[in-house]
Amino acid sequence: MSTTTAPANPKVGFVSLGCPKALVDSERILTQLRMEGYDVVSTYQDADVVVVNTCGFIDSAKAESLEVIGEAIKENGKVIVTGCMGVEEGNIRNVHPSVLSVTGPQQYEQVVNAVHDVVPPRQDHNPLIDLVPPQGIKLTPRHYAYLKISEGCNHSCSFCIIPSMRGKLVSRPVGDVLDEAQRLVKAGVKELLVISQDTSAYGVDVKYRTGFWNGAPVKTRMTELCEALSTLGVWVRLHYVYPYPHVDELIPLMAAGKILPYLDIPFQHASPKVLKAMKRPAFEDKTLARIKNWREICPDLIIRSTFIVGFPGETEEDFQYLLDWLTEAQLDRVGCFQYSPVEGAPANDLDLDVVPDDVKQDRWERFMAHQQAISSARLQMRIGREIEVLVDEVDEQGAVGRCFFDAPEIDGNVFIDNGSNLKPGDKVWCKVTDADEYDLWAEQIG
Numbered sequence: 549m550s551t552t553t554a555p556a557n558p559k560v561g562f563v564s565l566g567c568p569k570a571l572v573d574s575e576r577i578l579t580q581l582r583m584e585g586y587d588v589v590s591t592y593q594d595a596d597v598v599v600v601n602t603c604g605f606i607d608s609a610k611a612e613s614l615e616v617i618g619e620a621i622k623e624n625g626k627v628i629v630t631g632c633m634g635v636e637e638g639n640i641r642n643v644h645p646s647v648l649s650v651t652g653p654q655q656y657e658q659v660v661n662a663v664h665d666v667v668p669p670r671q672d673h674n675p676l677i678d679l680v681p682p683q684g685i686k687l688t689p690r691h692y693a694y695l696k697i698s699e700g701c702n703h704s705c706s707f708c709i710i711p712s713m714r715g716k717l718v719s720r721p722v723g724d725v726l727d728e729a730q731r732l733v734k735a736g737v738k739e740l741l742v743i744s745q746d747t748s749a750y751g752v753d754v755k756y757r758t759g760f761w762n763g764a765p766v767k768t769r770m771t772e773l774c775e776a777l778s779t780l781g782v783w784v785r786l787h788y789v790y791p792y793p794h795v796d797e798l799i800p801l802m803a804a805g806k807i808l809p810y811l812d813i814p815f816q817h818a819s820p821k822v823l824k825a826m827k828r829p830a831f832e833d834k835t836l837a838r839i840k841n842w843r844e845i846c847p848d849l850i851i852r853s854t855f856i857v858g859f860p861g862e863t864e865e866d867f868q869y870l871l872d873w874l875t876e877a878q879l880d881r882v883g884c885f886q887y888s889p890v891e892g893a894p895a896n897d898l899d900l901d902v903v904p905d906d907v908k909q910d911r912w913e914r915f916m917a918h919q920q921a922i923s924s925a926r927l928q929m930r931i932g933r934e935i936e937v938l939v940d941e942v943d944e945q946g947a948v949g950r951c952f953f954d955a956p957e958i959d960g961n962v963f964i965d966n967g968s969n970l971k972p973g974d975k976v977w978c979k980v981t982d983a984d985e986y987d988l989w990a991e992q993i994g
């Protein structure tokens with residue numbers, strides 16, 4: 549009796565660089581490939597082809613993308629490039645002429661077709677039998693996931709080229725978003741991180757039209773989406789929120805415990821003159837008053853943000869205005885970048901004085917020291933309080949997790965000394981025992 553060995557599945561290696569929005573793109577491509585019978589492998593050596601999802605936002609990200617592409621070529625030889633830097637195909641091919649294919653962001657079908665050209669799918673694969681998990685393939689741990697609600701952006705910030713790479717705002721149908729969220733929760737996700745280029749603009753492009761989910765009407769709008777997500781019984785965290793007036797409607801939902809009291813608002817600066825040069829939307833001199841009002845409604849509200857120092861034309865007076873604004877705003881989590889010119893950005897053509905690199909560095913250091921003192925003082929206020937912690941990892945030292953004011957990979961951690969009995973994905977109540985500038989230490993109480 550003869551036996552035949554089933555042919556091996558084709559194998560794809562995948563490197564995903566950049567922001568969570570790019571990570572969601574990677575997950576979509578991987579889900580499609582897995583449905584077609586491809587195996588996803590973790591080493592260059594095991595892969596029949598490697599896909600690199602690039603970031604092209606700033607020069608350092610482009611440099612990292614080119615470096616990773618080069619590494620993949622050296623280690624494997626067969627490399628497909630996609631993502632935000634893919635819109636600069638000439639620049640990629642000038643450095644790495646041997647790449648097999650280059651596509652821009654969101655071009656899922658082209659990436660999958662490029663993989664087919666290099667290593668065709670097995671003809672005997674039956675997607676109706678060899679099912680991928682219904683929640684798709686995720687690159688995050690099982691207990692949290694990014695939920696992308698739209699693509700593109702309608703703004704024209706002078707330092708940014710994202711609209712030219714990802715296009716104008718296109719909101720996903722609200723029913724599709726909620727179906728995906730429900731599948732993720734059924735698969736074990738405990739935290740949904742809502743992302744897009746401009747989360748609070750969700751539905752603007754479709755005039756907030758009404759969709760349907762589970763047989764009920766739901767408007768394609770941020771408030772109604774959050775109301776619906778709150779019924780799934782998991783943490784819902786909002787990222788990249790511009791402070792449009794309707795954001796005020798979200799604060800009562802946070803105060804009621806329906807979604808996490810956490811807003812990620814990319815303020816970028818505070819000086820009216822600099823903000824005008826940046827062409828930032830929805831920012832005006834009443835922002836501090838709104839923050840104060842939000843905290844009166846929801847005292848536990850955590851606000852994280854990012855800022856840019858050294859933007860063309862920024863004076864010492866502008867920078868001091870920013871520091872004073874930070875003192876008044878008392879933001880909880882803050883990141884800061886030194887302005888870096890991006891090829892193709894309108895800011896390059898502004899008739900404004902360029903801030904010298906040494907001045908940028910000095911202002912960055914002063915900014916970080918100033919905000920560190922604010923963050924540290926706000927965390928010290930948490931000592932003695934009880935918090936719910938979502939566990940990310942466990943070792944012999946204890947458990948490491950996050951509470952409601954910590955987004956994964958960008959904010960701080962909670963270290964649970966007596967948490968070695970826990971496992972990733974557990975939610976547990978703890979009492980805060982200590983704090984530093986970024987992290988908390990706690991003891992498990994339930």
